[in-house]
Amino acid sequence: MRLSQFHLRTTKETPADAELVSHQLMMRAGMIRKLAAGLYTWSPLGLRVLRKVESVVREEMNAAGAIELLMPTIQPAELWRETGRWEKFGDQLLKITDRKEAQYCYSPTAEEAVTDFARQELNSYKQLPVNYYQIQTKFRDEIRPRFGVMRAREFLMKDAYSFHISDEDLVREYHNMHAAYTRIFTRLGLEFRAVQADSGAIGGDASQEFHVLAESGEDAIAFSTGSDYAANVEAAVAAAPAPRAAATEALRKVDTPTQKTCEDVAALMGIALQRTVKSIAVMTEGGFVLALVRGDHVVNEIKLAKVPGLAGYRLASEAEISQHLGSEPGFLGPLRPREAIRVVADRDVAAMADFVVGANEVGYHLAGVNWGRDLEEPETVADIRNVVEGEAAADGGVIRIGRGIEVGHVFQLGRKYSEAMQFSVLDENGKASVPAMGCYGIGVSRIVAAAIEQNNDANGIIWPVPMAPWTVAVCVINPKNDAQVAQAAADLLAELRAAGVDAVLDDRGLRPGAMFADIELIGIPHRVVVSERGLAAGTYEYRARRASEAENLDKATLLARISA
């Protein structure tokens, strides 16, 4: 490929509406052009990157045994009514009326369409398991499309749907897809984590999101330095605390006239915040409950709601607090309530000794409190707090909190769609059986933007090799004036291509500064300059995109460096 025969148009200006660096750089590199809100044309340069991502996804899906098909983007309302999603999906579903007044939508996802296909095609357990996938344009009518292709309305997605005779087989395929996704993002050269999303009542393993790590990510995720463990901050779990130490202090009452927070109490007493306990009073169907977390911790509402009996809890009113504890917020604690109460202690609180809590008496706290001695062991011990950056992870590593961009998800759907659409196959005993389903998505176009968020510098994009529009740019100084240099560059290009390296020749005849700026902006991993002076010395000027300096290398060293 010669750039003079290609269409490359970079700009120095950053569009005013581009907030994210990936959006800015994709516009400046000329990868995308806006057609309308949330609608982008992928230029020849952008499309090269998009197709490389698509190829890796396709290869790994095929290798994992999934089978590609292609469903229409326009889908009839009747199908979506079968599952109730015609109404429930909300305004992101682009609804369309055709010339005959029939209703359709532009597919944002294809559970209905694939289940319709499956119920036409599959009638026996012998045909299962099967995993169908497509790489197809999708549409979501975002209320506020922005961030370029990161949250476009029209986008390219790989969506896969598997069908199984048993739950166990669904779990097997779920792990198979998890492994395939890990290979995909690893091959793409991205730093990523498979994140345990909060998955409600289904169980923690039924859903995971794949996030590309980047500071600009919308989601806070916690991950461990000790393994590939990662979770949404809301779902992350730290290491269990060390066993409780023995009591060393006597229980005593402390004057805290205006100290209503753990921070204030700890400051007044001159002790570490970690020695105080925060009491959160809530109302549940079963009555009043006092939840306890360490003073330096934050209660996690999702985890708390998962404690048996606490689903649908709400914060207690001052009247309810007064009724059960005889006190006011700021001075609450598990000791000496007015009525018997249920106590739910975070794991860390249950492991504390000699701690400080509110005295259930305005103006006072209690210090030197110890479980079993001063009050009964807590009725419930559970993980009900957010993890904290730097604390110990369950795998022996340290917990880090970062930000991620969701680029994939794997999900055990169960029988929600197959049941609603009355899809069954005959099992081994000749009985109708509703297949379990899994679904597995990858945001192909979003990966392009996410990769840039993770890999860029002041000069532009830094592509991982597998996603780069070209691996190597061969830059020619003065191609029109120096036939010998032009020929040497063409020879090098041919040699690289023969070695299977995706190389491009920059024969546009730009001045070196402008040429190099373009090549850096568009993120080519390896740059080689062919010049008269270099040829005379038998060398090529080489610079890796991340390197700070260029080097003069002979051809053998150059080729070795590029293929390394």
Added chain:
Amino acid sequence: MRLSQFHLRTTKETPADAELVSHQLMMRAGMIRKLAAGLYTWSPLGLRVLRKVESVVREEMNAAGAIELLMPTIQPAELWRETGRWEKFGDQLLKITDRKEAQYCYSPTAEEAVTDFARQELNSYKQLPVNYYQIQTKFRDEIRPRFGVMRAREFLMKDAYSFHISDEDLVREYHNMHAAYTRIFTRLGLEFRAVQADSGAIGGDASQEFHVLAESGEDAIAFSTGSDYAANVEAAVAAAPAPRAAATEALRKVDTPTQKTCEDVAALMGIALQRTVKSIAVMTEGGFVLALVRGDHVVNEIKLAKVPGLAGYRLASEAEISQHLGSEPGFLGPLRPREAIRVVADRDVAAMADFVVGANEVGYHLAGVNWGRDLEEPETVADIRNVVEGEAAADGGVIRIGRGIEVGHVFQLGRKYSEAMQFSVLDENGKASVPAMGCYGIGVSRIVAAAIEQNNDANGIIWPVPMAPWTVAVCVINPKNDAQVAQAAADLLAELRAAGVDAVLDDRGLRPGAMFADIELIGIPHRVVVSERGLAAGTYEYRARRASEAENLDKATLLARISA
């Protein structure tokens, strides 16, 4: 690939709504499944064929210097209003209103979107010429979608658009694309013709359609056995007639009391129909005109309308005929009109001698009529008739009339879109210049159906190798019961794949009859059977899809036969 790991589902039933054999066979082979009217899911089998066509199209477009990009399927109404097509395109344009009440359409073609891209990207003649293409889903809201993917509403199309600083350069690229299309359809193994469509006032070379020849084609096309000349029947031109013979008969009046047609007159007189002349009386802006074609020919309204002065002509009324000729239909002719008239003679009529025409007197014809002697030479001589199967073509061959399925077109658009959208670049002199445009379409999904229309038999599809889902099917008899046979088949598969042959293993364990029926139905070009008996004899049973008999071949011969 092993069929046991693939999704293949053939059926014996032909759906009631499938009229065309391609639709029937695609349904029976399980290549497509209907989601709604004009909307089809491409099954894994169908998609393999679609992708093979797509690949050939992409490779040849790239080789021809076109550059791929990707435009959104959903496009804003404003763009379409700039060219007036928002209203003019008609009901095939699927119009969409989003959640913010903004209007969009699902792109049926992309002249507006690509011109919008070009005017953002191009500002200098130095960036021209350029030819952008995409392979993208399109939508046309057909009033009566039918024939499966032959006339689906959602379909896959390759659309290319070129921009040029001069008309000459547009013509150069038009020929370049014509050559690329010829390579594409040749590589796909299809019988096709590049057909000169009627192109109105632009000139005969400004538009050509590529048709796959098939009896079921919607369009009648004329082509020559002497070259690759082909044209819509309406636009086809035959060889010029031989020079006029000398007069041998005297002019005489013939009694034809009830003979009002050339056929009746010829029968009465006992002469060949070719010696009679048909007179068609029409009114034009310039007044009354008598058009003459040979008695065995049919006047071509499009050609007649192109004769200078005849644009917008209509048939004359009986009153007008009476006024100008003093006669009635059935007895009209160019001699002895009541008022002076203009005569337009077909080329063949102008070359006739001793011919028969109406006498402009009820009940009479004139025979032995000769130009220059009995009446003036015709004012206008032109080709104003339809060609006839079997007559001489201008290139020395014979004209044949067949039917074709349009699968591509190349078109010189000129400046219609670039002017309407105010797109200009600076020319060599620094002046604004509106680029000329060409557009070049290929119906990728339609090619799949057209290929089947052209290549099928009672047993199913017969794929040309480049489009086949697999080139070779290796069929195993009793794979589960005979490990040795299964291993030999797997070895052969590996050997074929190593030789670059796209082969599939039918290891489903079906009975031979059912297995062979499937493999024939889905049109695999080469079938190889691995059996215990064959292995004992050191042979494989081989049958080409079009062959009537199977043969037992040793491996070397087998491999040679497949790669031949």
